[in-house]
Structures are given as structure tokens and as C-alpha cells.
Amino acid sequence: MKPNLNNIILTGILLLCSHVMNAQFLAASDTSENSVRKYKSIISSNKEIVGFIEYSLAQKGLPKHLRNLALIESHFNRNITSGAGAVGVWQFMTSHANQYGLTQQNRNDLYKSTKTAVISLTKLYKKYNNWITVVAAYNCGEGNIAKAMTAANSSQYHIFYKFLPEETINHVKKYLNACYATGELQSVLSNYNSSRMNTVFFVNGGSGKNNEQLAETDINAGFNLHVIADELDLDLNRLLTWNPGISEDLQNKGEGTLYLPKDIMPDFLLKKNKILSRSVKETYTPNTKQ
Numbered sequence: 370m371k372p373n374l375n376n377i378i379l380t381g382i383l384l385l386c387s388h389v390m391n392a393q394f395l396a397a398s399d400t401s402e403n404s405v406r407k408y409k410s411i412i413s414s415n416k417e418i419v420g421f422i423e424y425s426l427a428q429k430g431l432p433k434h435l436r437n438l439a440l441i442e443s444h445f446n447r448n449i450t451s452g453a454g455a456v457g458v459w460q461f462m463t464s465h466a467n468q469y470g471l472t473q474q475n476r477n478d479l480y481k482s483t484k485t486a487v488i489s490l491t492k493l494y495k496k497y498n499n500w501i502t503v504v505a506a507y508n509c510g511e512g513n514i515a516k517a518m519t520a521a522n523s524s525q526y527h528i529f530y531k532f533l534p535e536e537t538i539n540h541v542k543k544y545l546n547a548c549y550a551t552g553e554l555q556s557v558l559s560n561y562n563s564s565r566m567n568t569v570f571f572v573n574g575g576s577g578k579n580n581e582q583l584a585e586t587d588i589n590a591g592f593n594l595h596v597i598a599d600e601l602d603l604d605l606n607r608l609l610t611w612n613p614g615i616s617e618d619l620q621n622k623g624e625g626t627l628y629l630p631k632d633i634m635p636d637f638l639l640k641k642n643k644i645l646s647r648s649v650k651e652t653y654t655p656n657t658k659q
Contacts, residue, residue: 395501395527395558397549398542408440408550415445418458418479425483434557435490437547438504441540447477459486465510499564500557502526504544509537523626525585526561583611584634590623593648597627600644601636 412419423433442460443449450456454463456476463473471485493503496511505526506514513533521529530538548554594616598605609615611628618625629637637644 395545395561397546397554399546400549404546405550408437408547411440411444412436412551418445418447421479422458422483425487429487429491431487431490431494432500432553432556432560434548434551434553435500437544437551437553438490438507439486440547441543447479447482457482459483461485465489497524497564499526499561501541501544501561505530505533505537505541508540509534513537523585525626528626582631583628584631585626585628586634586638588619588625588627590619591645591649591652592619592627593651594619596644596648596651597637600640600647601629601633603633 419436422436422439426433426435439445439458442455443458445458447458449460451460455461456473458477458479459482461471461476461482463476466473466476466482466485469485469488471481475481490503490507493506493511494500497503497506497514502514502524514529517529517532518524520532523529526541530541545554545557548557594608594612595605597603598608601608611630612625615625615627627637
């Protein structure tokens with residue numbers, strides 16, 4: 370029976386879109402009424418603090434949902450001190466505060482600590498380009514994020530998260546739950562999924578000529594690596610050097626992460642539909658002959 374080429378292409382595209390929009394566990398893990406009520410109650414009980422934080426964020430062009438970081442960090446309690454020694458609404462450790470000139474004594478000062486948090490969050494976003502990774506980095510530090518990315522060979526949170534401390538993983542879950550309660554979860558997830566098309570990751574760590582900046586995007590088993598290499602005028606072995614194990618991922622999982630140099634990735638994205646269509650044709654044409 371001759372397969373319907375349009376249906377094959379549509380199925381491949383839907384699989385890819387499904388993967389992009391549902392990056393593994395990235396969703397609220399607790400959508401219960403009790404959870405929503407708890408977060409809303411804390412916000413309602415701290416209207417003045419919340420208002421100041423949201424105003425400070427908006428002044429610097431940051432999304433208001435970042436107020437939820439203070440929510441899960443401290444419940445907006447400026448006098449709280451954690452067991453690890455983090456202080457104030459934003460739970461600054463001394464070393465983190467000192468990076469931005471915030472003294473140890475001023476960590477529980479709402480105005481000074483919020484100003485510092487805004488600067489820190491802005492810096493982290495410029496580095497990671499999505500708020501989920503920013504929340505993780507704010508909790509465990511940039512060093513732990515770098516180690517996790519290297520261990521996973523990926524800069525995508527839903528891939529490298531397993532190499533992070535359990536506390537940080539739970540912290541991100543709490544943030545997503547809080548954003549669900551405030552009606553901002555979809556905005557956070559959309560930001561994450563959009564950033565995945567523009568993420569740059571350094572492979573062959575260290576300095577030197579072997580360093581390459583690779584952008585990454587998701588593909589499904591409908592894509593043929595030979596066709597990708599041909600359409601981008603690349604040597605197949607070079608493509609496989611950037612993507613060790615991708616053939617197995619596509620065959621066994623039906624999907625994988627494609628790495629390409631950041632100057633080549635735009636060409637792939639521009640030709641993506643053509644590459645997928647040609648891949649499907651070349652894969653199924655031999656089976657259509659009578």
C-alpha cells in the first residue's frame with residue numbers, strides 16, 4: 370500500500386512540535402487547589418512588598434513572574450535566615466551578595482536586596498536566555514550549572530537537570546507550581562521553548578582551536594542525516610562529529626538533539642521543511658514501487 374506522503378510529513382512535524390512544547394517534565398507538578406490557594410494567599414498577604422518587587426522588575430524590563438522567585442525563596446519574609454545562611458526576601462548568600470556590592474548587613478533590606486536581585490537576574494538571563502535555567506542558577510550557582518551542562522553535553526535544562534543538586538531540581542518545580550498559581554506558567558514555558566532554538570553551547574571544553582560554538586535544536590526520526598548533510602553542503606562525518614549518538618537516538622527514541630555551528634544553524638532552520646520533505650521521500654520512495 371502506497372503511504373500518504375502528506376500524512377507522513379504531518380506526523381513527523383506533530384511529533385517534533387509535541388516534543389518541543391512538552392519538554393519532558395517541564396510542567397506544574399502540583400496544580401491542586403491547596404497549592405494554588407497557598408501561593409495566592411502569601412502574595413495577597415504581602416501586597417506592598419509584591420508591588421515594590423513587580424515595579425522594580427518592570428523598570429528593568431523583567432517579567433513580573435520573577436516575583437515568584439522571592440515567593441518560593443522566602444515567602445517575602447525579609448527577616449528569614451536559611452540553615453545555609455541565606456538571608457532576606459531574596460535569600461542572598463554572602464558570596465552572591467558581595468558579587469554585586471550588597472553588604473552582608475543589607476541582605477535583609479528589601480530595597481537594596483531587590484535592586485541587587487534585579488541586576489543578578491538580568492545578568493543570568495543574558496547568559497542563559499531562559500528563565501527556567503536562571504531560576505536554577507540562582508539557586509545552585511553558575512558553577513553547578515556549567516558542570517551539569519558539560520556532563521550532559523547540552524545547555525537545555527530538561528536534559529542537564531539530572532546532574533543538578535536535588536534541592537535545585539525541586540526549587541525549579543516549586544517555581545513552576547507558583548507560576549501555575551499566578552497564571553503565568555505558559556509564559557515561562559513559551560520563553561523556555563523559544564530559547565531552545567537560539568541556545569549556544571561550547572563543545573570540546575577549554576580554550577583553543579578545537580572549541581566550537583554549537584547551536585542546538587530538536588529533530589525527529591523523519592529527518593535523514595544524509596539529507597541534512599547534503600542540503601547544508603557538509604561532510605557527513607563532520608556532522609556526526611558534532612552529533613555523536615544521534616543516529617541511535619533517532620532510531621531508538623524517535624527524536625534527538627541536533628547540534629550545528631551557530632553560523633550554519635540558520636541555514637538548517639530555513640531549509641527545515643524542505644529537508645524533512647526530502648528525507649521522507651528518500652526514505653519511503655523505495656517502498657512505493659509496485
